[in-house]
Amino acid sequence: MISASTRPLVALPACTRQIDSAPCHIIGDKYLRAVSETAGLLPVMFPAFGEALEVESLLDGISGLVLTGSPSNVHPRRYDQDETSEHAPFDEARDGATLSLISAALDRGLPLFAICRGMQELNVALGGSLSPAVHDLPGRLDHRRPDSPDPDVQYGPRHEIEIEPDGLLSTLLPEGDTPIEVNSLHRQAIDRLAQDLKIEARAPDGTIEAVRYNKGKGFVLGVQWHPEYKAGNNPVSQALFQAFARAVRHFAAGKHRV
Numbered sequence: 001m002i003s004a005s006t007r008p009l010v011a012l013p014a015c016t017r018q019i020d021s022a023p024c025h026i027i028g029d030k031y032l033r034a035v036s037e038t039a040g041l042l043p044v045m046f047p048a049f050g051e052a053l054e055v056e057s058l059l060d061g062i063s064g065l066v067l068t069g070s071p072s073n074v075h076p077r078r079y080d081q082d083e084t085s086e087h088a089p090f091d092e093a094r095d096g097a098t099l100s101l102i103s104a105a106l107d108r109g110l111p112l113f114a115i116c117r118g119m120q121e122l123n124v125a126l127g128g129s130l131s132p133a134v135h136d137l138p139g140r141l142d143h144r145r146p147d148s149p150d151p152d153v154q155y156g157p158r159h160e161i162e163i164e165p166d167g168l169l170s171t172l173l174p175e176g177d178t179p180i181e182v183n184s185l186h187r188q189a190i191d192r193l194a195q196d197l198k199i200e201a202r203a204p205d206g207t208i209e210a211v212r213y214n215k216g217k218g219f220v221l222g223v224q225w226h227p228e229y230k231a232g233n234n235p236v237s238q239a240l241f242q243a244f245a246r247a248v249r250h251f252a253a254g255k256h257r258v
């Protein structure tokens with residue numbers, strides 16, 4: 001049974017979506033299952049109510065935060081750039097919720113695992129910026145989702161990443177800083193890296209693929225790929241979600257407060 005008495009709560013902010021013209025708040029099943037089945041934690045959806053969320057009180061019962069991927073993009077005004085057609089689609093209710101939650105989570109040393117759009121939000125929340133169409137930049141790979149109806153192809157390995165030695169990732173992964181293959185389903189990527197983030201991994205074309213927060217002592221990791229996809233079948237994904245789980249349990253036990 002999945003019980004709150006044995007599992008610390010982990011918040012996942014939702015995305016907004018129109019389904020049959022009805023406004024909905026959604027989170028992909030694979031994120032919830034990775035948190036529940038691979039990390040052994042209890043996922044809790046936070047609605048994408050934008051800045052209306054009183055994040056401090058909401059986080060009081062929470063021991064971790066997972067920021068999911070999404071087909072939508074952070075609005076460029078969040079990093080002082082003008083909107084163009086390249087930046088769309090948007091989900092400004094999610095932007096408002098996640099950017100507030102990130103700041104509150106970092107202030108209290110809450111373990112944070114940011115995936116794809118989530119890593120981009122972490123960078124923007126800390127003052128960084130994004131490139132809207134990495135595939136149009138000279139020398140860059142096409143990081144977008146493969147054009148296939150098969151999810152195993154969409155989320156299958158696409159390119160290697162070089163892992164920084166002596167970083168957080170190199171201590172978490174079974175093979176240390178040996179290059180690994182990751183999936184890739186993103187148009188955007190980090191352009192200006194936020195001052196308090198450190199690069200943990202790069203793609204062969206230099207695209208930033210993982211970052212860690214350099215100010216706190218806790219677990220704050222962002223990855224551009226999707227470790228949540230069939231996480232239980234992938235040793236790297238298992239290592240990441242289980243490391244996150246250790247940090248969450250540590251936090252829940254009151255052993256780590258900033």
Ligand SMILES: N[C@@H](CCC(=O)NCCCC(=O)O)C(=O)O
Binds near residue numbers: 068069071
């Ligand atoms: N929209 C951003 C982020 C891409 C992203 O999160 N893709 C995953 C969407 C589906 C899923 O949640 O698996 C970009 O394009 O860079």
